[in-house]
Amino acid sequence: MAATPSTMARLGSQMPDFSLADPAGVMHHRDDLVGDKGTLIMFICNHCPFVVLVREELARLGGWCLDQGVGVVAINANDVERYPADAPDKMALEKEQAGYPFEYLFDATQEVARAFGAACTPDFFLYDAEGKLVYRGQLDDARPGNGKAVTGADLLQAISALVAGEGICEDQNPSIGCNIKWKPGNEPK
DSSP: OOOEEOOOOOTTOBOOOOEEEOTTSOEEEGGGTOOSSEEEEEEOOSSOHHHHHHHHHHHHHHHHHHHTTEEEEEEEOOOTTTOGGGSHHHHHHHHHHHTOOSEEEEOTTSHHHHHHTOOEESEEEEEETTSBEEEOSOSOSOOTTSOOOOOOHHHHHHHHHHHHTOOOOSOOOOOEEEEOOOOTTOOOO
């Protein structure tokens, strides 16, 4: 299992605009998904062992965020022709089984993942109420096989500071996960 780090996009950058479909084909626009206090965008998939390890924490944290006025959206950008376990019908099943209380959308063209600079699953992007990037880093330091507990500590600390109107530490550790499964010829340069 190869570990790919997140790209660590520039803090303060503006949240890209997007419209994506959920597994049932219903379109969702970014502006309908943002929260009053901020928005968490997560790039995940169904089969990645890094995501599988943290899926329960993603469901718990997602519900807490929504209760706090922080919008939450998960996006799957993997090439489903080569990775059929990530196809939209499987996404609907994963959303149900994992108990995700947030939208889980499919980026069929991979344009949204490229616009965000997403590199791995999971990859996290936290924006403030004005749509400015304030955190892009790891959930915590748990990884498959390293024996560390999944706590969500790093991301939770950033979200808690955002909700409280406090500054967020800019010393952030990159997320680590499986690389996004780019369609042939669609890999970022």
